[in-house]
Amino acid sequence: MRNAVLQLAVLVGLMAAAGTIHNVANSGNSQKYLQWVDARLYINPYTAQPPVADSTAPPAAPVKPADPPIAPKPPIDGAVKAPAGDVLKPLATTPLNPPPIPVVPPATPGAHVMLSLVEAYQNLVDGTLFIDARRTRDYENGHIPTAISLSPWEADYTDKIAKLIEGGAILEAPLVVYCGDSKECEDSKLVCAQLKAAGFVNLMIYQGGFPEWSREKQNLIARGKDPGVFNPPQKN
Numbered sequence: 001m002r003n004a005v006l007q008l009a010v011l012v013g014l015m016a017a018a019g020t021i022h023n024v025a026n027s028g029n030s031q032k033y034l035q036w037v038d039a040r041l042y043i044n045p046y047t048a049q050p051p052v053a054d055s056t057a058p059p060a061a062p063v064k065p066a067d068p069p070i071a072p073k074p075p076i077d078g079a080v081k082a083p084a085g086d087v088l089k090p091l092a093t094t095p096l097n098p099p100p101i102p103v104v105p106p107a108t109p110g111a112h113v114m115l116s117l118v119e120a121y122q123n124l125v126d127g128t129l130f131i132d133a134r135r136t137r138d139y140e141n142g143h144i145p146t147a148i149s150l151s152p153w154e155a156d157y158t159d160k161i162a163k164l165i166e167g168g169a170i171l172e173a174p175l176v177v178y179c180g181d182s183k184e185c186e187d188s189k190l191v192c193a194q195l196k197a198a199g200f201v202n203l204m205i206y207q208g209g210f211p212e213w214s215r216e217k218q219n220l221i222a223r224g225k226d227p228g229v230f231n232p233p234q235k236n
Contacts (some may be wrong), residue, residue, distance in 0.1 A: 112192055113204040114185075115176065117216055120206040123176050124220075125232045129169065131195075133179040133187040134210065144178065144213055145222040145230035152190040161198050171199045178206040178213070185209065 115123065124130065130147035132139050139149040150160050165171075175195065179187035188205045195203055206213075214221060222228025 112189065114207045115204050117206075117208050117212055120176060120178070120208070120213070121217070123174065123204070124230060128174045128176055130206075131175065131177045131191060132210070133177055133191045138180060138210075140224055142214060142221045142223050143210065143228070144217075145220060145228040147178075147222075148227050149225075150191055152187055152194065157194070161194060165198065169200075172201055174202045174204060175200055176204045176206055178209045180210055182207065182209045182211050 124144065124146070130144050131150045132143045132147040133151060134143075134149075135151045135153060136149055139147075139151075143149070148160075148164070150164075151157065177188045177191050177195075179185055179191075181187065185205050185207060188209070192203045192205065220230070
């Protein structure tokens with residue numbers, strides 16, 4: 001194998017030397033001068049003239065200009081064009097005629113009729129039903145005659161209201177509520193709210209409450225669990 005390679009190299013060298021000698025001897029004769037490369041691709045370094053193109057070759061095809069970019073279409077029906085894979089959502093729009101905002105009327109001040117001592121006493125004379133909103137122990141120590149115990153802080157509160165209705169109380173009849181607070185009357189207001197929910201419509205609050213009554217009407221106080229009896233004065 002080594003001898004074959006050596007012989008091939010020697011042969012190539014002899015061929016190159018023979019060609020070189022041939023070109024030197026025929027340098028003035030272009031017909032016998034051997035071209036080592038294609039004459040069309042050969043540039044003479046002394047004349048710097050490029051080779052002449054082959055006139056028989058077909059002309060190169062013209063290059064077609066690139067198509068102009070296509071402008072994106074405007075969104076339809078208020079949708080925004082999103083990347084692939086995203087869900088298209090409609091744009092939020094404001095209605096031309098928004099619904100009117102409801103106006104909440106302010107709370108009516110003085111929802112309950114407040115009674116003075118004179119007015120409370122006159123209602124007692126007229127036979128109006130009285131309700132004591134204090135706790136049972138305070139009621140038993142002393143209360144306005146004929147008043148029934150109905151404290152909003154005791155467990156049988158709603159049961160007493162039900163028994164009041166079952167006992168024949170007239171929902172349209174006047175009813176006076178009092179408690180132990182002569183300023184805010186919070187317990188009286190709580191009882192009135194529950195009675196109103198039960199159907200009573202003519203509710204009044206004795207503002208002075210039992211503190212004022214016990215000072216001004218000491219001879220008109222009942223004690224114990226029973227409502228007691230009131231004997232109105234005889235008219236002349």
